[in-house]
Amino acid sequence: MSATMAFYPEPGSRVTCHDYGTERTPILNMWSAPVTLTLAGDDKLPLADHLAFARSLAAETAAYLAALERYAALTNQAA
Known part of the structure; x- marks a missing residue:
């Protein structure tokens, strides 16, 4: 799978790391309305x-x- 995406931060854009301890891998979220980019691992990787x-x-x-x-x-x- 491949994808190309441009993310242009604006005032109010955010980057957040969600840490779930031992429950699951963390999730990294980049948000700039109306776009959200999420990086997360799963069991396949x-x-x-x-x-x-x-x-x-x-x-x-x-x-x-x-x-x-x-x-x-x-x-x-x-x-």
């Missing part, structure tokens, strides 16, 4: 693969933040 994906997501999110902060500083738009 081995936990080791889910962890590898989550670590990659965290690394690329950190790279995105660093690039965005550089852009803001270079264009004098720092928040």
Whole structure:
């Protein structure tokens, strides 16, 4: 399965992690009306693969933040 989606944050957009302890894997939710993007694991994906994906997501999110902060500083738009 493959999909392509663009998510453009706006004022009021949110990212939330729902932690269920030992009940189930966590769910990551990105919301910007009217779009919701949910990342969740299920029993089909081995936990080791889910962890590898989550670590990659965290690394690329950190790279995105660093690039965005550089852009803001270079264009004098720092928040």
